[in-house]
Amino acid sequence: MGSPSLKIVVDAMGGDFAPVNEVAGSLDALRGGKAIEVILVGREEQIRPELAKHDTRGLSVSVVHAPEVITMDDSPTAALKQKKNSSLGIGMNLHKDGKAHAFVSAGNTGAVLSASTLILGRIKGVSRPTIGAFFPSEEGVCLLVDAGTNVDCRPQHLYEFAVMGSIYANRIFKYENPPVGLLNIGEEESKGNEVVREAYQLLKNGPLNFVGNVEGRDILRGKVRVVVCDGFVGNAILKFGESVPSFLKAKLFAYAGKSAVRKAMLGLVRGALRSVFKEMDYEEYGGVPVLGVNGVSIIGHGKSTPKAIKNMILKAVEVAEANVNQYIQEMLAGSVVRPADAVIPAHQ
Amino acid sequence: MGSPSLKIVVDAMGGDFAPVNEVAGSLDALRGGKAIEVILVGREEQIRPELAKHDTRGLSVSVVHAPEVITMDDSPTAALKQKKNSSLGIGMNLHKDGKAHAFVSAGNTGAVLSASTLILGRIKGVSRPTIGAFFPSEEGVCLLVDAGTNVDCRPQHLYEFAVMGSIYANRIFKYENPPVGLLNIGEEESKGNEVVREAYQLLKNGPLNFVGNVEGRDILRGKVRVVVCDGFVGNAILKFGESVPSFLKAKLFAYAGKSAVRKAMLGLVRGALRSVFKEMDYEEYGGVPVLGVNGVSIIGHGKSTPKAIKNMILKAVEVAEANVNQYIQEMLAGSVVRPADAVIPAHQ
Numbered sequence: 001m002g003s004p005s006l007k008i009v010v011d012a013m014g015g016d017f018a019p020v021n022e023v024a025g026s027l028d029a030l031r032g033g034k035a036i037e038v039i040l041v042g043r044e045e046q047i048r049p050e051l052a053k054h055d056t057r058g059l060s061v062s063v064v065h066a067p068e069v070i071t072m073d074d075s076p077t078a079a080l081k082q083k084k085n086s087s088l089g090i091g092m093n094l095h096k097d098g099k100a101h102a103f104v105s106a107g108n109t110g111a112v113l114s115a116s117t118l119i120l121g122r123i124k125g126v127s128r129p130t131i132g133a134f135f136p137s138e139e140g141v142c143l144l145v146d147a148g149t150n151v152d153c154r155p156q157h158l159y160e161f162a163v164m165g166s167i168y169a170n171r172i173f174k175y176e177n178p179p180v181g182l183l184n185i186g187e188e189e190s191k192g193n194e195v196v197r198e199a200y201q202l203l204k205n206g207p208l209n210f211v212g213n214v215e216g217r218d219i220l221r222g223k224v225r226v227v228v229c230d231g232f233v234g235n236a237i238l239k240f241g242e243s244v245p246s247f248l249k250a251k252l253f254a255y256a257g258k259s260a261v262r263k264a265m266l267g268l269v270r271g272a273l274r275s276v277f278k279e280m281d282y283e284e285y286g287g288v289p290v291l292g293v294n295g296v297s298i299i300g301h302g303k304s305t306p307k308a309i310k311n312m313i314l315k316a317v318e319v320a321e322a323n324v325n326q327y328i329q330e331m332l333a334g335s336v337v338r339p340a341d342a343v344i345p346a347h348q
Numbered sequence: 349m350g351s352p353s354l355k356i357v358v359d360a361m362g363g364d365f366a367p368v369n370e371v372a373g374s375l376d377a378l379r380g381g382k383a384i385e386v387i388l389v390g391r392e393e394q395i396r397p398e399l400a401k402h403d404t405r406g407l408s409v410s411v412v413h414a415p416e417v418i419t420m421d422d423s424p425t426a427a428l429k430q431k432k433n434s435s436l437g438i439g440m441n442l443h444k445d446g447k448a449h450a451f452v453s454a455g456n457t458g459a460v461l462s463a464s465t466l467i468l469g470r471i472k473g474v475s476r477p478t479i480g481a482f483f484p485s486e487e488g489v490c491l492l493v494d495a496g497t498n499v500d501c502r503p504q505h506l507y508e509f510a511v512m513g514s515i516y517a518n519r520i521f522k523y524e525n526p527p528v529g530l531l532n533i534g535e536e537e538s539k540g541n542e543v544v545r546e547a548y549q550l551l552k553n554g555p556l557n558f559v560g561n562v563e564g565r566d567i568l569r570g571k572v573r574v575v576v577c578d579g580f581v582g583n584a585i586l587k588f589g590e591s592v593p594s595f596l597k598a599k600l601f602a603y604a605g606k607s608a609v610r611k612a613m614l615g616l617v618r619g620a621l622r623s624v625f626k627e628m629d630y631e632e633y634g635g636v637p638v639l640g641v642n643g644v645s646i647i648g649h650g651k652s653t654p655k656a657i658k659n660m661i662l663k664a665v666e667v668a669e670a671n672v673n674q675y676i677q678e679m680l681a682g683s684v685v686r687p688a689d690a691v692i693p694a695h696q
Contacts, residue, residue, distance in 0.1 A: 138595060220591045255620045
C-alpha cells in the first residue's frame with residue numbers, strides 16, 4: 001500500500017459552468033496519478049449524470065448531496081445562514097470535521113471566504129484571514145497580499161499578512177527567506193500614512209526578511225517575493241494588472257491595422273504575452289488560498305475551466321502537504337521571532 | 349501685430365540635466381512658431397554659456413538670475429524657506445506677480461508642488477491641490493487623480509479631484525462631458541471604505557457625468573476619462589503602470605531567447621509597445637499640471653530630455669489658454685451645479 005491519499009472536497013456547484021467543469025476537472029486531477037480522492041458536493045441529480053458522461057473506472061470520486069446552491073448574486077455574509085444546505089456549507093463542514101483535507105470552490109468569492117472563516121475558524125494569532133494574488137515579475141512570482149479581502153487595515157493586520165505571505169512564498173513557491181516589501185508611495189521610512197508607518201516598525205522589528213518600503217513598480221520588477229498592502233490598494237493593483245494583457249492585445253491589434261508584417265508580428269506576440277502573464281492566468285495557477293483559516297480553502301475564478309479546476313485541486317493538495325498553517329501559527333506565536341532564527345529554510 | 353505672446357517661466361535648474369536640456373528644450377519650443385516667450389530662471393553663469401551654444405536669433409528668450417538651486421534631495425517643505433533665492437522660488441514668484449503666464453519645472457516634484465501651493469495659493473473652493481497622471485486606454489486618455497499628492501483624503505477632497513480632473517479632461521483633452529468614475533473594489537454603491545462611500549454620494553449628487561464606482565481594470569479599458577482615488581492608491585497604480593513597458597521588454601527578450609524568428613518579432617514589437625504606451629511617456633505628454641492652484645504650474649520628470657521640456661512648455665501654454673482654473677472655480681462655487689447645466693461643452 002502507498003501513502004494514505006488526501007481527500008479534497010470540490011464544491012461541484014461553485015463556478016459559472018458548474019457542475020460540468022467541476023466534474024471534468026476533478027476527474028482530470030484524479031487521472032494525474034497522485035494519491036488523492038475527490039468528494040463532489042452538490043446536487044446529486046446534476047452531478048451523477050455529469051459523472052456518467054466520463055469513464056471513472058479506477059478513480060476515487062464520491063458524491064455528497066447538497067440541495068442548495070449559493071450563487072454569485074447571494075450576499076457573502078447572509079448566504080450561509082439562508083442556505084444551510086448549500087454545497088459550500090456542507091462541503092466546508094466535511095473539511096472542518098476532518099472528513100477531507102482541503103476544500104476547493106470556484107463559487108462566490110466573498111461567500112467562500114466567509115464560510116472559510118466562520119466554519120473553519122481562524123488560526124491562532126491571526127486577526128483577519130486574507131486572500132493574496134500572484135504577479136509575474138522579472139525575477140519570479142510575487143505574492144501581493146491582501147488582494148481585496150480587508151479594505152481597512154490596522155498595522156497589525158498588515159504585519160500578519162506579511163507573515164502569512166512570506167510562509168506561503170517559502171512553502172509553496174520554495175523561496176528561501178523570501179524578501180518582503182511594504183507597499184508605499186516612496187522608499188523612505190517616513191513615507192505614507194500612519195497605518196503603513198506603524199506597520200513598517202512592526203515589520204522592521206519582526207522575524208521576516210523585511211526589505212522596507214517598496215513602490216508599485218517593484219511588483220513587476222521582482223524586487224521582493226511578497227508585497228504587503230491593504231485590500232483596497234491590492235485589489236486596485238490586481239485588477240489593473242489583470243487588464244494589461246487584454247489592453248495590449250486590443251492596442252496591438254489596432255497598431256497592426258492592415259499591415260501584413262504587423263499582423264504576422266501580432267500572431268507571434270500573442271503566444272509571448274500568454275507566456276509572460278502565465279502567473280496571472282487563473283487556469284494555470286489554480287486558485288488562491290484563503291490564508292489564516294484552520295484548514296485549506298482554495299478559491300477559483302468563476303469562469304474556471306476543467307483545467308483550472310484540476311489545478312485548484314492540485315494546489316489544494318500542495319498547500320495541505322506543505323503544512324502552511326502550522327508554520328503561520330508558530331511564527332505568529334513568536335517561536336521564531338529571534339532574527340537569528342528567522343531564515344526560513346527552502347522547502348524540501 | 350499678432351496676439352500678445354504668452355510668457356513661460358522655465359526653471360532652468362530643475363531637472364537632472366539642467367540647465368542643458370532646459371535651454372535646448374526652451375529654444376525648441378520657441379522655434380515652434382507659437383507666440384511665446386521663455387524666461388529662463390537660474391544661475392546666469394551656467395545658463396548664458398549654454399545659450400551661447402545655440403543660435404537664438406529671433407527667439408524671445410531672457411534670463412533671470414537665481415543663485416540657489418533646490419535639488420532632488422532637498423526636503424520639499426523646507427527647501428523654499430532655506431533657499432529663498434532658488435530658481436524655483438524666484439521663478440514661481442515671477443508667475444505669481446503676473447510677469448509670466450505659467451511656470452514649468454523638471455525639478456523636485458514635492459518642492460514644486462509645495463511652492464505652487466504656497467506662492468500661487470489655492471483656487472477658491474479647492475481644499476487641496478492635486479497632481480494627476482495620464483494613462484492610455486482602449487478608448488482614449490484616462491486621467492487618474494490623485495496620483496500621489498494627497499495620501500489621506502476625505503470625501504470632499506475626492507469630490508474636488510473629480511471636478512478638477514473632469515474640467516482638465518474637457519478643456520485639454522477635449523472630451524465632451526467626460527465620464528468620471530470613483531475607484532473602488534467593486535461596482536456596487538455599498539462597496540469600499542467609509543471615505544469612498546461618502547465620496548460616492550457627493551459625486552452622485554454633483555454636477556459631473558459620474559458613472560459610479562469603477563475598478564482597477566476600468567482604467568486601461570477606457571470605461572471613463574477620469575478616475576478618482578486617494579494619492580496612496582493612485583501612486584501605487586501609476587508606478588505599477590509605468591513599470592509595465594520595461595517588464596514586457598525584459599520578459600519578451602527572455603522569451604525570444606536564441607530564436608531568430610522571435611528576435612525579429614521583438615524588434616517589431618518594441619515600436620508597437622512604444623506606440624501603445626505613448627500616453628505614459630513623459631517625453632510625449634509634457635509634464636503634469638498642479639491642479640487647484642492660482643496659476644499654471646507644470647511638473648516634469650527629473651530625467652526630462654529637451655523634447656520633454658519643449659512639450660512641458662507647450663502644455664503650459666495650452667493650459668493657460670484653456671482657462672482651466674476659471675472653470676474649476678466656477679464649478680466648485682456651484683454656478684454649474686444643476687445637473688441640467690452639467691454638460692460641459694467640447695472645447696472649441
